[in-house]
Amino acid sequence: GAGVSQSPSNKVTEKGKDVELRCDPISGHTALYWYRQSLGQGLEFLIYFQGNSAPDKSGLPSDRFSAERTGGSVSTLTIQRTQQEDSAVYLCASSLMPSGRLWTGELFFGEGSRLTVL
Amino acid sequence: GEDVEQSLFLSVREGDSSVINCTYTDSSSTYLYWYKQEPGAGLQLLTYIFSNMDMKQDQRLTVLLNKKDKHLSLRIADTQTGDSAIYFCAEILTGGGNKLTFGTGTQLKVEL
Numbered sequence: 001g002a003g004v005s006q007s008p009s010n011k012v013t014e015k016g017k018d019v020e021l022r023c024d025p026i027s028g029h030t031a032l033y034w035y036r037q038s039l040g041q042g043l044e045f046l047i048y049f050q051g052n053s054a055p056d057k058s059g060l061p062s063d064r065f066s067a068e069r070t071g072g073s074v075s076t077l078t079i080q081r082t083q084q085e086d087s088a089v090y091l092c093a094s095s096l097m098p099s100g101r102l103w104t105g106e107l108f109f110g111e112g113s114r115l116t117v118l
Numbered sequence: 119g120e121d122v123e124q125s126l127f128l129s130v131r132e133g134d135s136s137v138i139n140c141t142y143t144d145s146s147s148t149y150l151y152w153y154k155q156e157p158g159a160g161l162q163l164l165t166y167i168f169s170n171m172d173m174k175q176d177q178r179l180t181v182l183l184n185k186k187d188k189h190l191s192l193r194i195a196d197t198q199t200g201d202s203a204i205y206f207c208a209e210i211l212t213g214g215g216n217k218l219t220f221g222t223g224t225q226l227k228v229e230l
Contacts, residue, residue, distance in 0.1 A: 004160070018138070024229050031216060033159075033217075033218075035220070041222065042124075042220050042222035042223050043208075043220035043223075044220055045218075045219065045220075048215070048216070050215075050216065051137065056215060056217060080167075084133065089148055091160060091161070093160070093161075096217075097216065101201055103215075103216065104166060104217060105151055105163075105166055105208075105210055106163045106166075107153075107218065107221075108160075109160030109161045109162070109164070110160050111158065111159055111160050112160060
């Protein structure tokens with residue numbers, strides 16, 4: 001597709017269950033980000049992948065959260081043993097980092113996956 | 119610190135100007151951005167400004183940057199109902215890699 005695609009768009013789960021959220025970035029984009037959006041909290045950075053470099057995991061809130069990016073394209077965010085405070089919209093974004101040219105910082109966001117933990 | 123703060127709500131009448139404000143605490147920011155999020159959608163880049171500039175104009179949008187006060191604002195002239203959305207400011211820090219730090223977002227409501 002032309003844009004960043006995320007699935008599922010909505011997920012309701014029970015406390016303690018594991019969930020996987022998927023992100024398909026724009027083809028050719030080398031950078032991929034996960035953010036979490038909670039009411040009144042703005043966007044919270046979770047993790048960032050850039051090419052073959054080690055990901056920046058500094059925003060992951062606990063070891064229940066993990067993410068991988070296979071083949072430099074699709075990414076999966078996994079939350080284990082979900083808690084009610086994990087309820088939020090999880091946003092994925094991708095960007096093309098041009099080499100040798102100025103990066104404008106434009107991220108292309110998907111529509112998000114809304115996670116509700118009961 | 120990397121806190122980026124915005125007021126949560128702003129209501130204006132159609133045709134008036136809107137001014138959305140943002141304050142940040144880290145003076146080492148290199149670029150600053152305004153993103154727009156329409157209901158049920160992801161964020162979209164509106165405009166950006168380099169930290170060595172103090173103003174940027176783009177059609178109905180004017181961005182003002184006061185580095186001394188660490189204050190960024192977005193002015194929307196002739197605000198329309200289609201401008202109703204959440205507006206986020208964001209920054210990239212010097213030495214922070216390519217990670218954008220976003221503010222809490224300001225919900226703009228445009229009334230007829």
